[in-house]
Amino acid sequence: MVMDVMAAAARIEAAGGRVIHLEVGQPAAPAPASAIAAARAALAARPLGYTETLGIPTLRARIARHYADSYGVAIDPARIAVTTGSSAGFILAFLALFEPGDRVAVALPGYPPYRHILKALGCEPVVIETSAATRWAITPDLLLAAHRAAPLKGVLIASPANPTGTMMTGEGLRDLIDAAEGEGIRFISDEIYHGLDYAFAAETAARWSDSAVIINSFSKYFCMTGWRIGWMVVPEPLMRTIDRLQGNLAISVPTLSQIAAEAAFDGRAEMEAVKHGYEENRQILLAGLPQAGFVQFLPVDGAFYLYADVSRFCDDSFEFSQRMLAETHVAATPGIDFDPVHGRQFIRFCYAGASADMHEAVERIAAWRKR
Numbered sequence: 213m214v215m216d217v218m219a220a221a222a223r224i225e226a227a228g229g230r231v232i233h234l235e236v237g238q239p240a241a242p243a244p245a246s247a248i249a250a251a252r253a254a255l256a257a258r259p260l261g262y263t264e265t266l267g268i269p270t271l272r273a274r275i276a277r278h279y280a281d282s283y284g285v286a287i288d289p290a291r292i293a294v295t296t297g298s299s300a301g302f303i304l305a306f307l308a309l310f311e312p313g314d315r316v317a318v319a320l321p322g323y324p325p326y327r328h329i330l331k332a333l334g335c336e337p338v339v340i341e342t343s344a345a346t347r348w349a350i351t352p353d354l355l356l357a358a359h360r361a362a363p364l365k366g367v368l369i370a371s372p373a374n375p376t377g378t379m380m381t382g383e384g385l386r387d388l389i390d391a392a393e394g395e396g397i398r399f400i401s402d403e404i405y406h407g408l409d410y411a412f413a414a415e416t417a418a419r420w421s422d423s424a425v426i427i428n429s430f431s432k433y434f435c436m437t438g439w440r441i442g443w444m445v446v447p448e449p450l451m452r453t454i455d456r457l458q459g460n461l462a463i464s465v466p467t468l469s470q471i472a473a474e475a476a477f478d479g480r481a482e483m484e485a486v487k488h489g490y491e492e493n494r495q496i497l498l499a500g501l502p503q504a505g506f507v508q509f510l511p512v513d514g515a516f517y518l519y520a521d522v523s524r525f526c527d528d529s530f531e532f533s534q535r536m537l538a539e540t541h542v543a544a545t546p547g548i549d550f551d552p553v554h555g556r557q558f559i560r561f562c563y564a565g566a567s568a569d570m571h572e573a574v575e576r577i578a579a580w581r582k583r
């Protein structure tokens with residue numbers, strides 16, 4: 213559905229209109245200058261061959277150090293696997309952990325590729341509906357109820373989450389890991405939006421479990437979507453399997469992106485400034501959207517998403533977002549992509565763009581609602 217919105221936005225732009233893009237979930241800022249400089253230097257200096265399958269050793273060590281620096285959690289660099297974005301991390305994790313027919317729980321609303329990749333691999337995604345009552349997170353009770361209905365082999369969570377921007381508290385995460393692992397259910401934590409937390413500090417599953425698979429990426433905090441580079445923290449017994457899978461599927465991860473990613477860690481001050489921009493954008497939407505009649509949205513904890521309930525305006529958020537785009541030239545994503553059950557009630561705004569655009573979007577939408 214978002215593709216339809218983007219195509220309609222492109223038609224408006226082709227006709228000379230100015231669209232404010234709040235539909236695409238990626239940073240507008242470039243990669244850290246340190247990453248770009250390292251890539252330039254590498255291109256000039258040497259041919260780019262394959263690397264070690266699990267990643268350049270200094271990059272793996274640097275990622276491991278990030279866990280000590282950011283969370284105070286010691287991770288052995290030998291447990292880090294560098295991947296082609298977190299997207300490749302899901303494929304590797306699912307292939308290593310599950311067999312065709314295995315049931316794996318994911319949250320609704322949620323990032324659609326979890327369900328789609330599981331299905332493509334012959335696994336059965338088991339959707340667990342979340343609500344305000346559970347702060348839009350899978351709880352131990354919800355997980356165990358699904359497990360009792362038919363045994364689960366895994367559960368995947370994201371905090372901060374896409375499309376909701378909601379986060380699990382540290383205790384909520386710990387309790388869910390305990391409940392899952394107590395039943396032999398493998399735990400996968402998508403931590404791609406870590407670093408972009410506003411309500412409280414995001415907690416890594418690595419703090420509580422050596423058996424959880426952690427998936428992360430340089431795409432969001434480090435603004436490196438197009439570089440296609442991410443990483444996993446892998447339980448030690450699975451390391452050899454991941455190594456062999458990646459060796460066969462990809463040989464190694466793009467060398468230039470690995471070199472840039474290692475240098476990206478030196479660009480944290482620059483990325484913190486980008487994050488402050490998101491915080492400002494978040495405040496603009498939090499203050500402005502209620503004035504435009506959007507009074508119900510989920511807790512705007514992290515990532516760069518605001519998930520708004522539009523059921524007081526319409527009974528189909530796809531039709532609503534198309535009308536909003538046509539009449540205000542503000543693009544947002546209908547919730548149906550993320551939630552086949554209740555998604556027609558919601559739209560997702562992405563606030564990763566310029567703050568001037570946020571102000572203008574709010575003004576355009578407010579004027580539209582008044583008309």
Ligand SMILES: Cc1ncc(COP(=O)(O)O)c(C=O)c1O
Nearest residue numbers: 297298299323374404429431442
């Ligand atoms: C929750 C979540 N996980 C994973 C991804 C995939 O990101 P990448 O493959 O760029 O690391 C995205 C992309 O939007 C996402 O929103």
